[in-house]
Amino acid sequence: MTSKKISFIGTGKMATALISSIYNKQLAKTIIASDKNNKNLNNVKKNFGIKTIKDNKEAVRNSDVVFICVKPQDFDEVLHEIKNVVKNQLIVSIAAGIKTKHIESILGNKRIIRVMPNINCLVGEMAAGFSKGKFATKKDVDYVEKLLSASGLAYLVKEDLMDALSIISGCGPGFFAYFMKYLAEAGIKEGLPKQMAYKLAAKTALGTGKLLLEKNMSPDDLIAMVASKKGITSEGLKVLNKHKVNKIIQKTSDAAYKRSKELGK
Ligand SMILES: NC(=O)c1ccc[n+]([C@@H]2O[C@H](COP(=O)([O-])OP(=O)(O)OC[C@H]3O[C@@H](n4cnc5c(N)ncnc54)[C@H](OP(=O)(O)O)[C@@H]3O)[C@@H](O)[C@H]2O)c1
Structure with missing residues (x-):
């Protein structure tokens, strides 16, 4: 090689x-x-x-x-x-x-x-x-x-x-970074120093990926581990679900997929 x-x-x-x-x-x-x-x-x-x-x-x-x-x-x-x-x-x-x-x-x-x-x-x-x-x-x-x-x-x-793979591999870093940006900004709004909030968000994303891979867990397994009943994650997840963020993610991915198909025409 x-x-x-x-x-x-x-x-x-x-x-x-x-x-x-x-x-x-x-x-x-x-x-x-x-x-x-x-x-x-x-x-x-x-x-x-x-x-x-x-x-x-x-x-x-x-x-x-x-x-x-x-x-x-x-x-x-x-x-x-x-x-x-x-x-x-x-x-x-x-x-x-x-x-x-x-x-x-x-x-x-x-x-x-x-x-x-x-x-x-x-x-x-x-x-x-x-x-x-x-x-x-x-x-x-x-x-x-x-x-x-x-x-x-x-x-x-x-x-x-x-094209399907590109949504995850090609666009994924951008999509995850988007979520991390707003997660960090939420912490900043409540008083965390900027650099600390960004580092916490990045390390949390890194660890989340590592946990899924190394423990061979599904995202649902991980959600269940974190979202204890009446806990703070559960409260946040209720909002994600209420506003159908899963549908937004689907639409986001559909747009990227469609664009990838268009580029191939
Ligand atoms: N960025 C990513 O995360 C990512 C991920 C997966 C796949 N890709 C793919 O990787 C490719 C490059 O993306 P990129 O983000 O790296 O783009 P980029 O930063 O804009 O780099 C493209 C480079 O190619 C140069 N270029 C344009 N026409 C040329 C020519 N005729 N001869 C020689 N060089 C030329 C550009 O010059 P000018 O700036 O002067 O135009 C620029 O320096 C794309 O096809 C994209 O789909 C990117």
Whole structure:
């Protein structure tokens, strides 16, 4: 695995998280990055000392594995730009919604893997999913699984489940952070120092996830452990239930799912 030359096209938020993991764990022979955004490109150069260039085609030519990490709306432009220089490279797309079939329709019969990473990769706690294109091999799948697993969880799924997986893995950190923000703000409103409230919320979220995973518990099991009869959690949960926050979460996820589907059209 460490013998591969990996390139990144696009060095924004998600690419930086992946580069940081691959760099820190020494999972590549070399990492090269290209981007049209100088600020992002300079940041990865400064932080990881990797080779950076302004030419996507040159990045592809110099690699065995190419991560395409641009926004879905910039994706086709990149595919058209690199299509003549993609030979035997494994192409890994992290773009929300974009189907491997679409990538194959532009690049030809190339080996494509579609990944939905998450930003928690930055701290080695990623929950990712991936699926294979028609021409990707078992070796490619094993390689990507190992690479992603070095930073957390990585599930291989059928491609038609990638949009569903994206709601949890791709959007999840944002959704959880939203809840944590308002939980912390409620504490701040009642007098807690700001930094303390944010840290308490973050540590509570971290511990909640850890508890579910390590004790193999369901969310309902955990709710039952915390919400003692007539206790303070129960009072709060009554409000969540009364205002049907579960329905709001469903609607939130439906909107994200719909958007992921739209991006794939
Ligand atoms: N952020 C997440 O948590 C997350 C999670 C899962 C998946 N993803 C996926 O990851 C991809 C990147 O998201 P992001 O949040 O990292 O976006 P981002 O921070 O905006 O990074 C994208 C980078 O690509 C650059 N770029 C645009 N067109 C280019 C081109 N033709 N050639 C080279 N570079 C180009 C952008 O430059 P400019 O700034 O100049 O446009 C920017 O530096 C998206 O497809 C998204 O669906 C993101």
